[in-house]
Each structure stands twice: as C-alpha cells, then as structure tokens.
Amino acid sequence: MQKRAVKIGIIGFGTVGRGVYRILTTNQEKLIQRVGIGLEIAGIAVRDLKKPRQISAPQDLFTADPWQLVNDPGIDIIVEVMGGTELARELVLQALRNGKSVITANKDLIAQHGQELFAEADAARVDLLFEASVGGGIPIIRPLKQCLAANNISQVMGIINGTTNYMLTKMTQEGSDYEEVLREAQAMGYAEADPTADVGGFDAARKLAILASIAFHTRITFDQVYVEGITRISAKDITYAREMGYVIKLLGVAKEHEGRVEVRVHPALVPQYHPLAAVNDAFNAIFVRGDAVGDTMFYGRGAGELPTASAVVADIMDAARNINLGNRGRISCTCYEQKEIIPIQEMEGKYYIRLRVLDKPGVLAAIASVFGQEEVSLRTVIQKETIGDKAELVLVTHYTKEGNVRQALRTIGAMTTVEEIANVIRVEGEEV
Amino acid sequence: MQKRAVKIGIIGFGTVGRGVYRILTTNQEKLIQRVGIGLEIAGIAVRDLKKPRQISAPQDLFTADPWQLVNDPGIDIIVEVMGGTELARELVLQALRNGKSVITANKDLIAQHGQELFAEADAARVDLLFEASVGGGIPIIRPLKQCLAANNISQVMGIINGTTNYMLTKMTQEGSDYEEVLREAQAMGYAEADPTADVGGFDAARKLAILASIAFHTRITFDQVYVEGITRISAKDITYAREMGYVIKLLGVAKEHEGRVEVRVHPALVPQYHPLAAVNDAFNAIFVRGDAVGDTMFYGRGAGELPTASAVVADIMDAARNINLGNRGRISCTCYEQKEIIPIQEMEGKYYIRLRVLDKPGVLAAIASVFGQEEVSLRTVIQKETIGDKAELVLVTHYTKEGNVRQALRTIGAMTTVEEIANVIRVEGEEV
Incomplete structure (x- = not known):
C-alpha cells in the first residue's frame, strides 16, 4: 500500500528540535519533491507543555508524553533530540521494537548504547540513523559508511x-x-x-x-x-x-x-x-x-540549530525514502570485527615537553641523559626565557613510544634541578 | 531469488579501470562483508587484447568487444571507465536499456549527455552512479544529493x-x-x-x-x-x-x-x-x-588511479546493495526545476585589474574618471613598478556589475595613455 506521507514524531524541542521543525515546515514542498513522499510532523513531545516556545507551532502537535509518540502506530519515524542516555535509550528501543525508524542527534546515546540499539534496529529491519551525532551538519557518517567503503x-x-x-x-x-x-x-x-x-x-x-x-x-x-x-x-x-x-x-x-x-x-x-x-x-x-x-x-559547522538540523532532516529524508520503497534497514551496523585497543603507553608518537629547571651548568646534560637511557631521542632542545635562577626548556622528541617518555619524565620529575614538568603535548599530523 | 554474487563488467582498463580491478580483487572479502553480497568481475573490455598490461589479471576475463559485456544477460553492473562521449554514450544507453546498473567516472559523458542517460536509467529503474566524475575520490555527489538534501x-x-x-x-x-x-x-x-x-x-x-x-x-x-x-x-x-x-x-x-x-x-x-x-x-x-x-x-585527491577507483568501487557497492535488496533506481535524477542561466555580463563581483600606463600626471585621474562614469567604484589603487616612462597600476573594484567593468575597460583600453590592460581577474570568496 502506497503511503501518502511519512509521519514524524519529534521528541525534544530544544535547539535542534526547533531547527528540524523549522526546516521541515519552511522547505516542505521542496523536500517532498526530493524524497518522493510527503513528510508530515505528527507530534512533538516536550517536558513542559506550558513553557513559552521560541517558535510558533500548532498547539495540538504538542504532548508531554513521549511514549505516546513512540507507541502511536500512525507514526513512522521518531526523531530523538531530547538528549540524555536513560529515558532516551528506553524510548528509542521501544520505537525500534514498534517498527519505527529512528533518527538521533544524541552522541552520548550512540557512544554508550550503540551496540544494543543497532542490534534492535537490525532485528526490527528499520533504520537507526545518526549523522548529526558527530560534526553537526558536516556529512561524515554517510561518507564513511558509503562513499569511502572501498x-x-x-x-x-x-x-x-x-x-x-x-x-x-x-x-x-x-x-x-x-x-x-x-x-x-x-x-x-x-x-x-x-x-x-x-x-x-x-x-x-x-x-x-x-x-x-x-x-x-x-x-x-x-x-x-x-x-x-x-x-x-x-x-x-x-x-x-x-x-x-x-x-x-x-x-x-x-x-x-x-x-x-x-x-x-x-x-x-x-x-x-x-x-x-x-x-x-x-x-x-x-x-x-x-x-x-x-x-x-x-x-563545516559542528553545532548550532540549523547545521545540526540539516543533518537530522537529511536522515529523515533517507529514512522516508526507505519507507516509501519498502526498503528499511538498508545499511545496518558495520561493526563486524573485534579489534583490540592499544593502551596509551604503547602508542608511538612525537612529544613536546616544557620543563622549568634550575639555570645552571649540567642540568640540560643530565636531562638529556635520562631521555637517552629510556631510548627517547630528542629532535629539538630550546632554552626559552630565564627568570632569576630558573630557565624554561622546550624539547621535542623523535618518534618514540609513549611509555618510554613517561618513564623518563618520572625520573626527570624527581630530579632536584627540575622544578616542574610544565606540560607534555603530543605532536600529530607529521609523517613518521 | 537471492543472488550469490553481483557480476561486474568493466569497460576500459586504463588508470581507473586498473584501480577498480586492484581494489575489488585485493579487498574482496572485506567488501563483500560490507555490502552483503558477492562482487565478481565477469569481464573486462579493452581496445587491444595484445597490449601488455601493468597488472596481471586472468586472460579469459578480457574481451575486445565491449558490446559483449553490455549485452551479456549474466552481467548486473557495467563500469564505464573508457572515456570519450560517443561510443561510451551508446554503450551506457544499451546497458541501461538492458536493465544493468551503470557506474561511470566519465565527466564528459555526464556533463554532455546526462539528461538522456538519467531519463533512460529512470525508465529502466536502474542505478546510474557517477561519484568519481567530480573530485576523484572526494565524496561530493552523494553528500550533495543526500547529506545536504535538506x-x-x-x-x-x-x-x-x-x-x-x-x-x-x-x-x-x-x-x-x-x-x-x-x-x-x-x-x-x-x-x-x-x-x-x-x-x-x-x-x-x-x-x-x-x-x-x-x-x-x-x-x-x-x-x-x-x-x-x-x-x-x-x-x-x-x-x-x-x-x-x-x-x-x-x-x-x-x-x-x-x-x-x-x-x-x-x-x-x-x-x-x-x-x-x-x-x-x-x-x-x-x-x-x-x-x-x-x-x-x-x-581530497581529485585524480589518480586509486583515489578515483575508491569512488567507483563505492558506487559499485551501492549499486550491488540495491540489486541485492531489489531496490535499484533508489535515488534518481533530481533536476526537477528549470532555472535560467545569468549571462556573465550581468554577474556581480569584485575585480582585480592590472594596467600598464604612461607614467605621467593626470593618467590615473583619467582612468578613475572612466570607472566613475560606468558606476564602478574602486576600493584600492596601487601604483606598482615604474620602468622607463611606463608605470604599472593595480586596481581592485568594489562589488559591481561585470558589464560595467567591461564597458569601462573598453574605453580605458582605447586611451592613448594606456599601453595594455595586462590582466583582469575576478575576486571570489569575500562577503559582499
């Protein structure tokens, strides 16, 4: 049976929710032309019905009960933009179980409960899309999953x-x-x-x-x-x-x-x-x-009402297209491997180290020798400002193992000639 | 009927064709896991069967007759990476008519015959994908069509x-x-x-x-x-x-x-x-x-064997997914409007103008006055080097209509004190 319009329930009407409402209502005709089926907002769940809104929307769209949207058989897509991980998780799980596709901008939810949610979406053969959860309006999830899939x-x-x-x-x-x-x-x-x-x-x-x-x-x-x-x-x-x-x-x-x-x-x-x-x-x-x-x-812009809503609405359009073509759950979770995490001590990189030391002969040599013992080789050593009897040293290491740098710094930190390890910052984006 | 593998015919085995072959054969297992159906190269059409290849591929895959691939009922996807617009157009049209999805990296073909080809793809309900035609490996077509669709x-x-x-x-x-x-x-x-x-x-x-x-x-x-x-x-x-x-x-x-x-x-x-x-x-x-x-x-990289092939293979994966799910022609041509082109004379912008003029009093004033008459206002006027009796002037206009700049330059070019309009370059990317 061909549907006339896909019905959307929005949970949460903060910055992003308002942006989604704004785009869907302002560009409605164009969006429908692009997606091939109507897009209709069927309900908006908010915490407090009496709170003044920064945008005017028909009062009868609002409900204080998000479960009403999640359990409404007439609604096809749930847009979760309420935030948080507990109630949001329960609502999204229920929506998926009820056969609704879900769009979320909630990075906490995906980063914490992704596995459980994607399993549920797979089982229900519906879409769970989350382009807005990273990088706001920047297309990155779909490019990673599809365009760079080779x-x-x-x-x-x-x-x-x-x-x-x-x-x-x-x-x-x-x-x-x-x-x-x-x-x-x-x-x-x-x-x-x-x-x-x-x-x-x-x-x-x-x-x-x-x-x-x-x-x-x-x-x-x-x-x-x-x-x-x-x-x-x-x-x-x-x-x-x-x-x-x-x-x-x-x-x-x-x-x-x-x-x-x-x-x-x-x-x-x-x-x-x-x-x-x-x-x-x-x-x-x-x-x-x-x-x-x-x-x-x-x-691009990683946050903000309209940039984030741009990504949410793109997901809505994709989910609506899949509903229209009877093709939900088209691209599911792609975590088909189990890879080990490398502990930070084992990572390799270059390090910028700023030290405050006593400004007297032999101090630099002693520090350099500690690095040498730990097999950390130094690319640059610069003595910066001297105030009174204190000097500031800036070192940059060659490519080395983090554990060795940490070990060297433990020894150096204990030296009486070293006042402070003021900062240690990793160097990234250079070729090895 | 569930297919075991999608069969692919590649037309053209130059730089991009080789890259596609390399990725499909090297990463085969992973690609299949990501797309959910096998990907099998069923044939490769080349101009000259005897030409030595820079990559080893089974000899029985090759044919000198691209029509054999396009008309082979066993082939599901045609990858057109031969280039040119005449034979390529005919082959792609025939492939589409035969119900095959087509992937092309051929910008000339799409820019020249896009309308005809997309109409044919629509009629046949198959995919015609062309991510590699612009920006090589950079994801841009799919992001524009989908991620930014709102x-x-x-x-x-x-x-x-x-x-x-x-x-x-x-x-x-x-x-x-x-x-x-x-x-x-x-x-x-x-x-x-x-x-x-x-x-x-x-x-x-x-x-x-x-x-x-x-x-x-x-x-x-x-x-x-x-x-x-x-x-x-x-x-x-x-x-x-x-x-x-x-x-x-x-x-x-x-x-x-x-x-x-x-x-x-x-x-x-x-x-x-x-x-x-x-x-x-x-x-x-x-x-x-x-x-x-x-x-x-x-x-990203706009050209090269593997970057371009990265985009072609992503398209192959998408087309294969659509074949697997019985969902070809999912996103068709989105040119549903007819907009007029603004003639270049009517465009508005800022202009950098470099002139060689006689280095004597009154010349700059005369030039400035011509711009004034054409309602072009100047933001910057700098006298650069002077060689003998010649001076070089660099002007930058405020935001103005191109036709007016052109008219002013016609007058200025005819002045006896102006030796040469050495260059005119538009300024882009500044706010008005």
Missing part, C-alpha cells in the same frame, strides 16, 4: 568540539590565556557554566568513539577512549608551538595498526601545513586517510 | 582541477612564471602534451556543470558554463595578489540568485583566510554553502 581506513583525526576550537583559536590569535578565554566563551554562550564536557575532552571522546567504530568496523565505546582536555594549555605553549611551525588543536585521533586500534582525545601540536591547522573558530573538521582514497577532509 | 544551496565553489592547482601552487611558492611551471608539470606527467583541457578550464567546466546541476536541481550543461583558463596568469599577478592578502586559484563557481543561476570557471583572487586558499598542490576541494548547514568543504 577503503581500508588507517586514520581518522578530527577537530570535533567547536567550543574548544573556538577557545584555542582565540588563544592563538590574541595571545590570551586559558582562563581568560574560557570566561569570554562562557559570556558569549559558546561554553557552558560547567564547561567540563567540552574542555575536558569528553564530548570529543564520545564523537570519536562513534567515528572510530565506523571507520574500523569494530565497536568502540566512550570508556575505551583515552582523554585529556585543554585545561593545561597555556599561552606560552601556543607561542612556542608557533615558533616551531605548529598550532595547538584539541584532536580526536583514531588509528589502526595491524588490526589493533588506538583511540585518544588530547591537545596536539599540528604542523601549520596540515589541512586541520587552518580550521578555526567554532568550525569542525574530520580528516580521514584511506588506502585507496589517500587523504580527505570534511569541514 | 538545504537550499546558494553556492558551490571548487578547486576541481588538480593540474592547474598544482601549477598555481608552484607559481605561488616558487615565484616561477606560467610557461616554466607548465613545462615542469608536463615533464612530471601532471600536465598532458596538449594541456588545453586543464589549463583552458574545460575539464573544470564539465565538473562544475555536474555539481551545479545537482546543487540547484536544474540541468546545466558544459556549454552553459562561462570558461576562462589560467594561461594569462603571471608571477606578477600572484605577487600583487599576495600583497593584498589573496591567493590565485582556478575556481569553478556556481551561485543561485533568486531562481537564476551563474556558472563560471576562471582564475580568481581568493582571500587567504578562506578554506579554499589552503588547498594546495594537486589536491581538490569543493566548498558548499547551504541555508541550513552554513559553510562546508570537502577536500
């Missing part, structure tokens, strides 16, 4: 948190320090009152778990991602990095080495010539290296 | 020819002149003996016709694209541009203004802060602006 992907590296990229860009362009920029970002609404999810790297880690799972065809969860935030990055680090030809970015890095996978989020020195180095302000970008395609990059 | 796209702007981007990058980095770089590019195999298709902008124009057709949902053919190549770009222009904060790139530009469309390929001054400005060497990138998503960019 590749063995060896590397996914992304600037996937807009707040921290905005902050690091400001610090780079204005020379301001972390605390100052954070206050500014909070005042402008770019950072939340409790900024931990962003500046601590946890938001990026959730997105990286999703990207890595798709790229390497193995389920990677949030708790498997090694995470460091940007709270220790100082204006000094940024200046020293620039002098050596780098910018500092918060990166999500996922690499495969002979069937094992490393997944980590941390600030990194990126060479100025790397395509990711020019990604500034709140923009996001995801760099992907495949054995056939070589290097590719996907760039 | 948007009204206002602008597509791309570096879509690797040869000229390599040449302009060399000119920028080394200060060398056009002829020198062209010889170098030819010696390295980046440019062909007859480089016209690349340096004349025609290759980019074909790709732009394809991109614009998809972005604006209206059929745009190669001959509707305004084309200028890079042959007149000198080391001087590049230097002057840099001094003003620009780089020179060969751009394909497509914009929609109130239901009318401009499509043009020409060198352009791009501000250094624009994401396209950092796209160097043989890399390509396509910048897309949508009303919901904002600015996005897709970056």
Whole structure:
C-alpha cells in the first residue's frame, strides 16, 4: 500500500528540535519533491507543555508524553533530540521494537548504547540513523559508511568540539590565556557554566568513539577512549608551538595498526601545513586517510540549530525514502570485527615537553641523559626565557613510544634541578 | 531469488579501470562483508587484447568487444571507465536499456549527455552512479544529493582541477612564471602534451556543470558554463595578489540568485583566510554553502588511479546493495526545476585589474574618471613598478556589475595613455 506521507514524531524541542521543525515546515514542498513522499510532523513531545516556545507551532502537535509518540502506530519515524542516555535509550528501543525508524542527534546515546540499539534496529529491519551525532551538519557518517567503503581506513583525526576550537583559536590569535578565554566563551554562550564536557575532552571522546567504530568496523565505546582536555594549555605553549611551525588543536585521533586500534582525545601540536591547522573558530573538521582514497577532509559547522538540523532532516529524508520503497534497514551496523585497543603507553608518537629547571651548568646534560637511557631521542632542545635562577626548556622528541617518555619524565620529575614538568603535548599530523 | 554474487563488467582498463580491478580483487572479502553480497568481475573490455598490461589479471576475463559485456544477460553492473562521449554514450544507453546498473567516472559523458542517460536509467529503474566524475575520490555527489538534501544551496565553489592547482601552487611558492611551471608539470606527467583541457578550464567546466546541476536541481550543461583558463596568469599577478592578502586559484563557481543561476570557471583572487586558499598542490576541494548547514568543504585527491577507483568501487557497492535488496533506481535524477542561466555580463563581483600606463600626471585621474562614469567604484589603487616612462597600476573594484567593468575597460583600453590592460581577474570568496 502506497503511503501518502511519512509521519514524524519529534521528541525534544530544544535547539535542534526547533531547527528540524523549522526546516521541515519552511522547505516542505521542496523536500517532498526530493524524497518522493510527503513528510508530515505528527507530534512533538516536550517536558513542559506550558513553557513559552521560541517558535510558533500548532498547539495540538504538542504532548508531554513521549511514549505516546513512540507507541502511536500512525507514526513512522521518531526523531530523538531530547538528549540524555536513560529515558532516551528506553524510548528509542521501544520505537525500534514498534517498527519505527529512528533518527538521533544524541552522541552520548550512540557512544554508550550503540551496540544494543543497532542490534534492535537490525532485528526490527528499520533504520537507526545518526549523522548529526558527530560534526553537526558536516556529512561524515554517510561518507564513511558509503562513499569511502572501498577503503581500508588507517586514520581518522578530527577537530570535533567547536567550543574548544573556538577557545584555542582565540588563544592563538590574541595571545590570551586559558582562563581568560574560557570566561569570554562562557559570556558569549559558546561554553557552558560547567564547561567540563567540552574542555575536558569528553564530548570529543564520545564523537570519536562513534567515528572510530565506523571507520574500523569494530565497536568502540566512550570508556575505551583515552582523554585529556585543554585545561593545561597555556599561552606560552601556543607561542612556542608557533615558533616551531605548529598550532595547538584539541584532536580526536583514531588509528589502526595491524588490526589493533588506538583511540585518544588530547591537545596536539599540528604542523601549520596540515589541512586541520587552518580550521578555526567554532568550525569542525574530520580528516580521514584511506588506502585507496589517500587523504580527505570534511569541514563545516559542528553545532548550532540549523547545521545540526540539516543533518537530522537529511536522515529523515533517507529514512522516508526507505519507507516509501519498502526498503528499511538498508545499511545496518558495520561493526563486524573485534579489534583490540592499544593502551596509551604503547602508542608511538612525537612529544613536546616544557620543563622549568634550575639555570645552571649540567642540568640540560643530565636531562638529556635520562631521555637517552629510556631510548627517547630528542629532535629539538630550546632554552626559552630565564627568570632569576630558573630557565624554561622546550624539547621535542623523535618518534618514540609513549611509555618510554613517561618513564623518563618520572625520573626527570624527581630530579632536584627540575622544578616542574610544565606540560607534555603530543605532536600529530607529521609523517613518521 | 537471492543472488550469490553481483557480476561486474568493466569497460576500459586504463588508470581507473586498473584501480577498480586492484581494489575489488585485493579487498574482496572485506567488501563483500560490507555490502552483503558477492562482487565478481565477469569481464573486462579493452581496445587491444595484445597490449601488455601493468597488472596481471586472468586472460579469459578480457574481451575486445565491449558490446559483449553490455549485452551479456549474466552481467548486473557495467563500469564505464573508457572515456570519450560517443561510443561510451551508446554503450551506457544499451546497458541501461538492458536493465544493468551503470557506474561511470566519465565527466564528459555526464556533463554532455546526462539528461538522456538519467531519463533512460529512470525508465529502466536502474542505478546510474557517477561519484568519481567530480573530485576523484572526494565524496561530493552523494553528500550533495543526500547529506545536504535538506538545504537550499546558494553556492558551490571548487578547486576541481588538480593540474592547474598544482601549477598555481608552484607559481605561488616558487615565484616561477606560467610557461616554466607548465613545462615542469608536463615533464612530471601532471600536465598532458596538449594541456588545453586543464589549463583552458574545460575539464573544470564539465565538473562544475555536474555539481551545479545537482546543487540547484536544474540541468546545466558544459556549454552553459562561462570558461576562462589560467594561461594569462603571471608571477606578477600572484605577487600583487599576495600583497593584498589573496591567493590565485582556478575556481569553478556556481551561485543561485533568486531562481537564476551563474556558472563560471576562471582564475580568481581568493582571500587567504578562506578554506579554499589552503588547498594546495594537486589536491581538490569543493566548498558548499547551504541555508541550513552554513559553510562546508570537502577536500581530497581529485585524480589518480586509486583515489578515483575508491569512488567507483563505492558506487559499485551501492549499486550491488540495491540489486541485492531489489531496490535499484533508489535515488534518481533530481533536476526537477528549470532555472535560467545569468549571462556573465550581468554577474556581480569584485575585480582585480592590472594596467600598464604612461607614467605621467593626470593618467590615473583619467582612468578613475572612466570607472566613475560606468558606476564602478574602486576600493584600492596601487601604483606598482615604474620602468622607463611606463608605470604599472593595480586596481581592485568594489562589488559591481561585470558589464560595467567591461564597458569601462573598453574605453580605458582605447586611451592613448594606456599601453595594455595586462590582466583582469575576478575576486571570489569575500562577503559582499
């Protein structure tokens, strides 16, 4: 039986929900032409029916009971944009069991409960789409799953948190320090009152778990991602990095080495010539290296009402097309392998190390000798400013194992001539 | 009836054909796991059976008769990578009529005969996919058709020819002149003996016709694209541009203004802060602006054996999936509108103009007055080097109509004090 229109239930009417409503109602005619079947909003579930809305929508669309939408046999597609992982998980599971396709922008949900949800979607032969969960409006999930499907992907590296990229860009362009920029970002609404999810790297880690799972065809969860935030990055680090030809970015890095996978989020020195180095302000970008395609990059706005809604509506259109053609569950979960995670100590890379030491003869030699004992070879050693009897040393290592760097730093940190290991930042995006 | 494997016929075994063969045979197991059905090369048509191959493939796969593949009822998918537009058109049409899905990397074919071919694919309810025709391995066709489908796209702007981007990058980095770089590019195999298709902008124009057709949902053919190549770009222009904060790139530009469309390929001054400005060497990138998503960019290798084959194989996988699920012709041509093309004289923009004039009082005033009469206002006027009694003037206009600039230059070109209008280059990527 040919349907006249696909009916959509939206759960959550915050920023993204409003954006979805706005696009679906404003562009309705065009979208229908593009997708070949009507798209009709059948209901919107909100927490508080009395709360004033920033957008006018017919009052009879609203309900305070999301279960009503999830259990309504007339609804074909559930759009979950409420956030959170507990109620959202239960609602999505129920919707899938009820044979509805589900679109979500909820990275926490996918990164935490992806396996269970995809299994349910597979069993029900419906679509569970989540393009908006990573990179906002940037097409990245579908390109990874389809356009680059002929590749063995060896590397996914992304600037996937807009707040921290905005902050690091400001610090780079204005020379301001972390605390100052954070206050500014909070005042402008770019950072939340409790900024931990962003500046601590946890938001990026959730997105990286999703990207890595798709790229390497193995389920990677949030708790498997090694995470460091940007709270220790100082204006000094940024200046020293620039002098050596780098910018500092918060990166999500996922690499495969002979069937094992490393997944980590941390600030990194990126060479100025790397395509990711020019990604500034709140923009996001995801760099992907495949054995056939070589290097590719996907760039755009990683958040915001309309960019995120752009991705959600694209998913709605795809799900609607599949319903119209009797072809739901067309592309299901592609995690058909089980790959081991490489512990952070075993990762190999280059390291920027800033030390505060006593400015007297023999100190540098003693430090260099410790690195030598741990088989860490140094590429650059620069003595920066000297204040009183203290000097600042900036070292960059050659390619080496992280465990060895850590061991050397433990010894160096205990030396009486070393006042402080001020910072250690990984270098990414250079060839070995 | 469930098929065991999808059978593929490849027409043409040059660079791309070999790449497709290499990926399909090397990664066969993984690809099958990802797509859910076997992928089997059933035949390869070549012009000359006796020619030595750069890759070993079973001799019995080869045939000198492409019609044998196109008419073989056992073959499900035809991969057309032979190039050209006459025989390729006939073969593709016949394959579609015979109910086979077709994958092509042939931009000339799609830009010239797209309408006819898509109509045939629609009638036969099969897939006609062409991701590799623009931007090599960069995912751009599928992202435009699907991931950004919720948007009204206002602008597509791309570096879509690797040869000229390599040449302009060399000119920028080394200060060398056009002829020198062209010889170098030819010696390295980046440019062909007859480089016209690349340096004349025609290759980019074909790709732009394809991109614009998809972005604006209206059929745009190669001959509707305004084309200028890079042959007149000198080391001087590049230097002057840099001094003003620009780089020179060969751009394909497509914009929609109130239901009318401009499509043009020409060198352009791009501000250094624009994401396209950092796209160097043989890399390509396509910048897309949508009303919901904002600015996005897709970056990667626009040519080469494996990058292009990466896109072809992704299309094969999609077509195979559709055959497996009984769902061919899932997304057909989306040119459901008919939009008028804006003549180049009516386009509006900013212009860089380099003039050689007599170095004497009153000349600049006279030139400025001509621009004034044509309502072209000047943003910058810089007198560059003076040699003997000749001076070089560089002007940049404010936003204005191209017809007015042309009219002013006709008058200026006829002035006895003006020796030469040395170059006129459009400025792109700045906000109005």
